[in-house]
Amino acid sequence: MKVDILAFGVHPDDVELGCSGTLIASAQQGKKVAVVDLTQGELGTRGTIETRTAEAAEAAKIMGVHARENLKMADGFFQIDEQNIKKVIVAIRKYQPDIVLCNALEDRHPDHGRSSQLVEDAAFLSGLRKIETAVDGVAQEAWRPKYVFHYIQDRYLKPDFVFDISAHMEQKIKAVQAYHTQFHSPATTNTHEPQTYISSPDFLDTITARALMLGKRIGVRYAEGYISKKMPGISDFDAFVQQTT
Structure with a gap:
């Protein structure tokens, strides 16, 4: 299935956040x-593989995405090596996205920056036809996305551009709260699991505050920010004229 956008997250809930x-x-x-x-x-710290899998499926429905899968690399210990690069290449060639979204370039959690580099490397190498991959014995064609954009996570990184999500902020928070074991929600009020950095109500407030701050930069209510190592280009000024300022 060819898609327009393929979003990678090193952990279930990274994409939602x-x-x-x-x-x-x-x-x-x-x-x-x-x-x-x-x-x-x-x-x-909280939840299990089984609960995270169920929560990811629930969040996918809320977001309205067309497909979601898990490459089952080792949380905390995966490396940027041939085996993992090829796993990502297989996914990119399978979905043939024009745009790839992936983790922050560097962040509080060391997995974020490492996975960011892993996906960026794989996105380039996926375009080399002499790297052979196959699914169920069927050879895949080489495919290189046009752009790789890195979303912003815990640490503030200055974005190269922001995306207006004003009409979708409420749905975004619902997708985040689908992870009942991870974040504060009515379903986790009486949990006996330990409190963590992300499980307090204050953490969700920071997600909203970040979106408010980025939205203000372009004169809208809420936005998400992205970093691109490749310079985005335009062919006319309509993209600027049509946006709210």
């Missing part, structure tokens, strides 16, 4: 969107 507003908006615009999680988040 970093770029779900963009995915929701894009899906509602008629674009095909898929999500690939690199690990099962098995090292998380």
Whole structure:
């Protein structure tokens, strides 16, 4: 299945926190969107592989994405090596996205920056036809996305551009709260699991505050920010004239 946008997250819930507003908006615009999680988040203090899998499926429905899968790399210990690069290449060639979204370039959690580099390397190498991959014995064609954009996570990184998610912020928060074991929600009020950095109500407030701050930069209510190592280009000024300022 060819998609327009393929979003990678090293942990289930990274995509929801970093770029779900963009995915929701894009899906509602008629674009095909898929999500690939690199690990099962098995090292998380709260929840289990089984609960995270169920929560990821629930979040996918809320976001309206067309497909979601997990590459089952080792949470916390995966490396940028041939085996893992090829796993990502297989996913990119399978979905043939024009745009790839992935983790922050560097962040509080060391997995984020490492996975960011892993996906960026794989996106380039996926375009080399002499790297051979196959699914169920069927050879895949080489495919290189046009752009790789890195979403912003815990640490503030200055974005190269922002995406207006004003109409989709409420749905974004619902997608985040689908992870009942991880974040504060009515379903986790009486949990006996330990409190963590992300499980307090204050953490969700920071997600909203970040979106408010980025939205203000372009004169809208809420936005998500992205970093691109490749310079985005335009062919006319309509993209600027039509946006709200």
